[in-house]
Amino acid sequence: MSFEPAKPKVYLLTFAALLVLTVITVLAAKLTLPKIPMGILILDLNIVLAMAIACVKASLVVLYFMHFKDMGQVSKVWAVAGVFFLLVMFFMTLGDYENRPSEETVGWTESGPLHDARP
Amino acid sequence: MSTHEGDLHVGHQFEDAEQQLDSYSAGMWLFLVTEVLFFGGLFLAYIIYRTRYTEAFVAAHHELDWQLGGLNTVILITSSLTMALGVRAAVLNRMKAVLGWLGLTFLCAGGFMVVKYIEYSAKFEHNLFPGPNFEFHHAGIDPGQAQMFFNLYFAMTGLHGAHVLIGMITMIILVIRLWVMRKQRIDFIPIELTGLYWHFVDLVWIFLFPLFYLVGGN
Amino acid sequence: MSAAGVATKQPEAVNYLNVDNSIKSWLLTEDHKRIGILYLVTISLMFLVGGIFAMLIRLELLTPAGDVVMSDTYNKMFTMHGVIMIFFFLIPSIPAVLGNFCLPIMIGARDVAFPRLNLASWYVFTLGATLGVTALVLGGVDTGWTFYTPYSSSFSHTPVIIAVSGAFVAGFASIFTGLNFIVTIHKMRAPGMTWFRLPLFVWAQYATSLIMILGTPVIAITLLLVAVERGLRIGVFDPALGGDPVLFQHLFWFYSHPAVYIMILPGMGVMSELIATFSRKRIFGYEFVAYSSLAIAVLSFVVWGHHMFVSGQSMYLSMVFSVLTTLVAIPSAVKIFNWAVTMHKGHVKLDSPMLYALSFIGLFTIGGLTGLFLSAMAVDIHLHDTYFVVAHFHYVMVGGAIVAFLGALHYWWPKMTGRMYPEPWAKLSALIVFIGFNLTFFPQFILGYLGMPRRYHSYPDEWQTLNVLSSAGASILASGFILVAVYLLWSLRYGAKAPANPWDATGLEWKTPSPPPPTNFTQRPIITEEAYNYPIVLSKNGEPGEAVKQEEAEKHEHA
Amino acid sequence: MRLPFANIPIWPEGASKAAFEMDLLYLVIVGLTVFFCIIVFGLVIYFVAKYYAGSKADRSNPTFHNMPLELAWSLIPLALGLFVFGWAAKLFVEMQAPIHSENALNIYVVGKQWMWQMQHPTGQRENNELHIPVGRPVKLTLISQDVIHSFYVPAFRTKTDVVPGRYRTLWFEPTKVGKYHLFCAEFCGTKHAEMIGWVHVLSPEDYEKWMQDNRWGMGDEGVTVAQAGQALYEQLQCSSCHAPEQRIGPPLTGLYGSTRTLSDGRRVVADYDYLRQAILDPQAVTVSGHEPIMPPYRGQLTEQEVIQLIEFIKTLSAPQAPPVAEAEQSDDLGGNG
Numbered sequence A: 001m002s003f004e005p006a007k008p009k010v011y012l013l014t015f016a017a018l019l020v021l022t023v024i025t026v027l028a029a030k031l032t033l034p035k036i037p038m039g040i041l042i043l044d045l046n047i048v049l050a051m052a053i054a055c056v057k058a059s060l061v062v063l064y065f066m067h068f069k070d071m072g073q074v075s076k077v078w079a080v081a082g083v084f085f086l087l088v089m090f091f092m093t094l095g096d097y098e099n100r101p102s103e104e105t106v107g108w109t110e111s112g113p114l115h116d117a118r119p
Numbered sequence B: 001m002s003t004h005e006g007d008l009h010v011g012h013q014f015e016d017a018e019q020q021l022d023s024y025s026a027g028m029w030l031f032l033v034t035e036v037l038f039f040g041g042l043f044l045a046y047i048i049y050r051t052r053y054t055e056a057f058v059a060a061h062h063e064l065d066w067q068l069g070g071l072n073t074v075i076l077i078t079s080s081l082t083m084a085l086g087v088r089a090a091v092l093n094r095m096k097a098v099l100g101w102l103g104l105t106f107l108c109a110g111g112f113m114v115v116k117y118i119e120y121s122a123k124f125e126h127n128l129f130p131g132p133n134f135e136f137h138h139a140g141i142d143p144g145q146a147q148m149f150f151n152l153y154f155a156m157t158g159l160h161g162a163h164v165l166i167g168m169i170t171m172i173i174l175v176i177r178l179w180v181m182r183k184q185r186i187d188f189i190p191i192e193l194t195g196l197y198w199h200f201v202d203l204v205w206i207f208l209f210p211l212f213y214l215v216g217g218n
Numbered sequence C: 001m002s003a004a005g006v007a008t009k010q011p012e013a014v015n016y017l018n019v020d021n022s023i024k025s026w027l028l029t030e031d032h033k034r035i036g037i038l039y040l041v042t043i044s045l046m047f048l049v050g051g052i053f054a055m056l057i058r059l060e061l062l063t064p065a066g067d068v069v070m071s072d073t074y075n076k077m078f079t080m081h082g083v084i085m086i087f088f089f090l091i092p093s094i095p096a097v098l099g100n101f102c103l104p105i106m107i108g109a110r111d112v113a114f115p116r117l118n119l120a121s122w123y124v125f126t127l128g129a130t131l132g133v134t135a136l137v138l139g140g141v142d143t144g145w146t147f148y149t150p151y152s153s154s155f156s157h158t159p160v161i162i163a164v165s166g167a168f169v170a171g172f173a174s175i176f177t178g179l180n181f182i183v184t185i186h187k188m189r190a191p192g193m194t195w196f197r198l199p200l201f202v203w204a205q206y207a208t209s210l211i212m213i214l215g216t217p218v219i220a221i222t223l224l225l226v227a228v229e230r231g232l233r234i235g236v237f238d239p240a241l242g243g244d245p246v247l248f249q250h251l252f253w254f255y256s257h258p259a260v261y262i263m264i265l266p267g268m269g270v271m272s273e274l275i276a277t278f279s280r281k282r283i284f285g286y287e288f289v290a291y292s293s294l295a296i297a298v299l300s301f302v303v304w305g306h307h308m309f310v311s312g313q314s315m316y317l318s319m320v321f322s323v324l325t326t327l328v329a330i331p332s333a334v335k336i337f338n339w340a341v342t343m344h345k346g347h348v349k350l351d352s353p354m355l356y357a358l359s360f361i362g363l364f365t366i367g368g369l370t371g372l373f374l375s376a377m378a379v380d381i382h383l384h385d386t387y388f389v390v391a392h393f394h395y396v397m398v399g400g401a402i403v404a405f406l407g408a409l410h411y412w413w414p415k416m417t418g419r420m421y422p423e424p425w426a427k428l429s430a431l432i433v434f435i436g437f438n439l440t441f442f443p444q445f446i447l448g449y450l451g452m453p454r455r456y457h458s459y460p461d462e463w464q465t466l467n468v469l470s471s472a473g474a475s476i477l478a479s480g481f482i483l484v485a486v487y488l489l490w491s492l493r494y495g496a497k498a499p500a501n502p503w504d505a506t507g508l509e510w511k512t513p514s515p516p517p518p519t520n521f522t523q524r525p526i527i528t529e530e531a532y533n534y535p536i537v538l539s540k541n542g543e544p545g546e547a548v549k550q551e552e553a554e555k556h557e558h559a
Numbered sequence D: 001m002r003l004p005f006a007n008i009p010i011w012p013e014g015a016s017k018a019a020f021e022m023d024l025l026y027l028v029i030v031g032l033t034v035f036f037c038i039i040v041f042g043l044v045i046y047f048v049a050k051y052y053a054g055s056k057a058d059r060s061n062p063t064f065h066n067m068p069l070e071l072a073w074s075l076i077p078l079a080l081g082l083f084v085f086g087w088a089a090k091l092f093v094e095m096q097a098p099i100h101s102e103n104a105l106n107i108y109v110v111g112k113q114w115m116w117q118m119q120h121p122t123g124q125r126e127n128n129e130l131h132i133p134v135g136r137p138v139k140l141t142l143i144s145q146d147v148i149h150s151f152y153v154p155a156f157r158t159k160t161d162v163v164p165g166r167y168r169t170l171w172f173e174p175t176k177v178g179k180y181h182l183f184c185a186e187f188c189g190t191k192h193a194e195m196i197g198w199v200h201v202l203s204p205e206d207y208e209k210w211m212q213d214n215r216w217g218m219g220d221e222g223v224t225v226a227q228a229g230q231a232l233y234e235q236l237q238c239s240s241c242h243a244p245e246q247r248i249g250p251p252l253t254g255l256y257g258s259t260r261t262l263s264d265g266r267r268v269v270a271d272y273d274y275l276r277q278a279i280l281d282p283q284a285v286t287v288s289g290h291e292p293i294m295p296p297y298r299g300q301l302t303e304q305e306v307i308q309l310i311e312f313i314k315t316l317s318a319p320q321a322p323p324v325a326e327a328e329q330s331d332d333l334g335g336n337g
């Protein structure tokens, strides 16, 4: 994997993009986006947007500063695997919180879980 | 860059410099994967409590100064840039440039820690550090839930700060090593690896900043 | 012994043991083989300590009344037993001892990719183990090895923080080992060593390392949070602090379920080596066995909730976890059947490692199938936290992992030490362990269905007979382990010199002298054949043909 | 059940409706286990005997791959495993679901280091013992005051973790008169092994008698849980805000089981957990249209007292019905019943 270092221009452009995106996140936080109630949890679109921007920024860092594409196969596969298992952990655990039985755990014979009052 | 690799030191276990470089960079990426999952546990806790205690989180985040947070974001991004340029200089074997870039990166890291210190001490002053002395008064907000925000704030930024410190120590060691071996071709592998680590530290902050300072939607 | 006598007269070849004898050379060694030995010494000590606690537990449970020790003491005993056996013995056992010793040789490398990290791993591990022992010396911890909050974080009066830090620190050792193995397997293979020429032990180690790398950081952060919650009262788990105790269980089992496969996968790798060698045949369905290791490792991350069926976790999520648990059992089934069928048309020899291998098949099958009871949600409502669970995990961990470890130790002992152990005693020990083990833990299945809860130091009178049987079995089992320790130690001094290939096995580690030279090989091996290239007989029209090497035979087959 | 030749118990008594099916399922899995053990052990023994090194068995043309075979021993166990899963899941759901019956008993259980406190709706209280009538569905509502405990009655084949901060429910229907072990199954500290007791399943007559005898036995002079709650409600002066004429807090009549809209937009059902939180941490669940001025009662009430308050609030939802157990079921199930 002997890598050819990128031109300084690439780094500077990445840097500029990161700065711009930082400004965008700050501005985006000033908006008040809807909060969507989901059962006992709340999905807040503000945070969804902020995380989307953060993901773009993170990808820039990984792709250009960490010159991901020059990395060997092993590093690439493992980096993806790491993120994948992280998401597995997040979503399976959240699946619990979204569906916790409340006082009444109503069976499937009934018309669905009682405690969930989604319209 | 294979021309330069010829005169690098190759560990006894390796056949050649290429295998060595490959192994080290793969090793570093694997290490970063473990770091992702290490922070992951905390992020999971954040997601859960944030969705449960949304209002308290919104109220509590006003206690943080987004301008200081933003400043720190800029500082860290800058340090990532200088680090990337430092790594580049190392591969190109430009000793002075390496020292210069590493020095700048170190300064940025130091600046980051100073800002953190200011922020932390303000929190301590206002009794916002979780524990028996914790005080949070805001109409309609359960202080216990606000405390959860600060629990996570201190746990996550604290852990991140520890990573910054480790990065700074590593940079000092790098510079000493460079100085000791100044007569030789620059061994860029350690610099490259530190660079990867440093970018990762930046990357974590990129997520922490909006999560804590810009909870948003007042 | 005469062999040893003769040998002393000739100048001995330089090997990794005699190259330098100073203590310093051991403590600063970067040789993977020596690090393996260092690990072996440490974990054997930990096994001894954990085993002593086990015997005390069984002593207490001899009578229904809690009369031998106080309840607090008992609670500390099973906690220290569990913590030591899991974090400080079983998790590093096969990977860090035999993996470290054999893996680089098996792939034809001079060493692992990062020898210094490897040494650091041992130091970090020893530090962790020392912290664990410190917690013990300070009176012991009483939370159970699972450290459930809020008991561990807010209620226990014992040095939980120290024990937790011990496990935390030892976790890094395991991360280092995993990281090292993965890079080593990817980057350090000798020329010609393709993936499908790798011994199955290496595949298993790769799968194990995957879990070590992806799982261990999560337990690290979780334990750190427990320590912080306990020390500073900054908490995310204690409901009194606004936290959710079940979140701890999610995070804990996200690691600790995969961790049980950290314990068994290397054992399964060992099994493939033993069965192949002592049947003189390649493992049936090599690719299936190889891929099943990876399948187990990946699936292991999506079943953790089966430990939480009665914890108040969402019912729907429980179902997902339950059905995925059924899936993860399949790759294990694949392995069991492939091993059994490997013996078909082989030349089966019952040397002591093979005896251990066969008892593995028996005990793991029972242990694994009892996992099926527990993964069936309704049945688990009844069985959760009873002795059924205790019996299940001892069947897979002692009957599976430790029996495999002992098999591996016997198999590679000549290579590691250059000495042969007395085979009749070894056979006897395998038998004693098998009998003692079943007597100890089979009654516990019955106790479990009767409803005896675990972590109880006293129990209703009517269950005494079964408990006495179990305690009796435990003493037989312990004598089996002690016997092993005695003759292995004896062999270090008095054992016959081991030849390079005492089992007439294939595989690179048997092509280098016993014990191997410091750099493993005199020159870098070039690999031209697969790992299990045993001769087989081909016949045409019922006429026996010549014995040919397996790989050539396959070429004929395909031609 | 015991072994005939020795005094060794091998089968636990079953005394609940779920026990029978659970035992059946268990036996089926035992059967599967024996089946696979016979196959695996049989193969191993047969091959070892036949292909023992030096034996004369024919070893020519061995095979190393066999796709159909591999598929068979993957898919058959998978199918059997899924069958077991399906059955177990069905039983699991049934065991969690409320048992529909006119006369279900609702008993509250508070677990704390190291005892079980039971509160019968009619006011009887007992520690570490539970008296229930045979043949009547029982609903336990459980919560822990400190660490996690687990309420386990082997004869009923059921258990549930009892968690702090959250109500859990456990349904069962005892079918056999007798005295059964009650254990705490989740490790909870020093006296975990002594957090045990007995469940007495009584014939209806004995149960009546027990109820009468214990009316003034333990607890508060024979008041029902709801009455105790009412007393508490008055003592804490909840009505100074919640009495309809005060117009400070929302009136609590008809609250239980209704759907509430909170100030942050969430819509939740006012169930036990909600009421508990509304009392202990009112600011966590501020009702939309109200100022968050209710004082939090966290730390001032024991779990038993919270239960009493909730039980009292429940009675306000069904003003016409007397606050006794018989009325439970209909309002528990809201529109579904």
Ligand code: HEA
Residues within 6 Å of the ligand: C146, C260, C261, C263, C264, C306, C307, C325, C326, C328, C329, C330, C332, C333, C334, C336, C364, C365, C366, C367, C368, C369, C370, C371, C372, C374, C375, C376, C380, C383, C384, C385, C389, C392, C393, C396, C397, C400, C401, D032, D036, D040, D076, D077, D078, D080, D081
């Ligand atoms: C080495 C360690 C190890 C291994 C390999 C396993 C393997 C398995 N375990 Fe086990 N387990 C533990 C260690 C291990 N376990 C420990 C330590 C605990 C308790 C922790 C604690 O609470 O302290 C535990 C607890 C535990 C529970 C939770 C019980 C409870 O607390 O209520 C469950 C529930 O699903 C479970 C299931 C399984 C299953 C399905 C497998 C499967 O992987 C088994 C697969 C193998 C087979 C199935 C046998 C071979 C197959 C055949 C012969 C073909 C036929 C197969 C079918 C019909 C499916 N285990």
Ligand code: HEA
Residues within 6 Å of the ligand: C044, C047, C048, C050, C051, C052, C054, C055, C057, C058, C078, C079, C081, C082, C083, C085, C086, C089, C090, C143, C144, C145, C146, C390, C394, C397, C398, C402, C440, C453, C454, C455, C456, C457, C474, C477, C478, C481, C482, C484, C485
């Ligand atoms: C690797 C894991 C491992 C091993 C090997 C063992 C081994 C044994 N275990 Fe244990 N056990 C656990 C893991 C393990 N256990 C865990 C995780 C728990 C749960 C804890 C909790 O609830 O939190 C548990 C709990 C547990 C209980 C339940 C306690 C309770 O819930 O109240 C019991 C009871 O019988 C028991 C018994 C035994 C016995 C008799 C052995 C015997 O096999 C031990 C015999 C061994 C010896 C006597 C040592 C001899 C060793 C030497 C002489 C050194 C020689 C060295 C070499 C050969 C290299 N164990």
Ligand code: CUA
Residues within 6 Å of the ligand: D111, D114, D148, D149, D150, D184, D185, D186, D187, D188, D189, D191, D192, D193, D195
């Ligand atoms: Cu309560 Cu164990």
Ligand SMILES: [Cu+2]
Residues within 6 Å of the ligand: C256, C257, C260, C303, C304, C306, C307
């Ligand atoms: Cu598990």
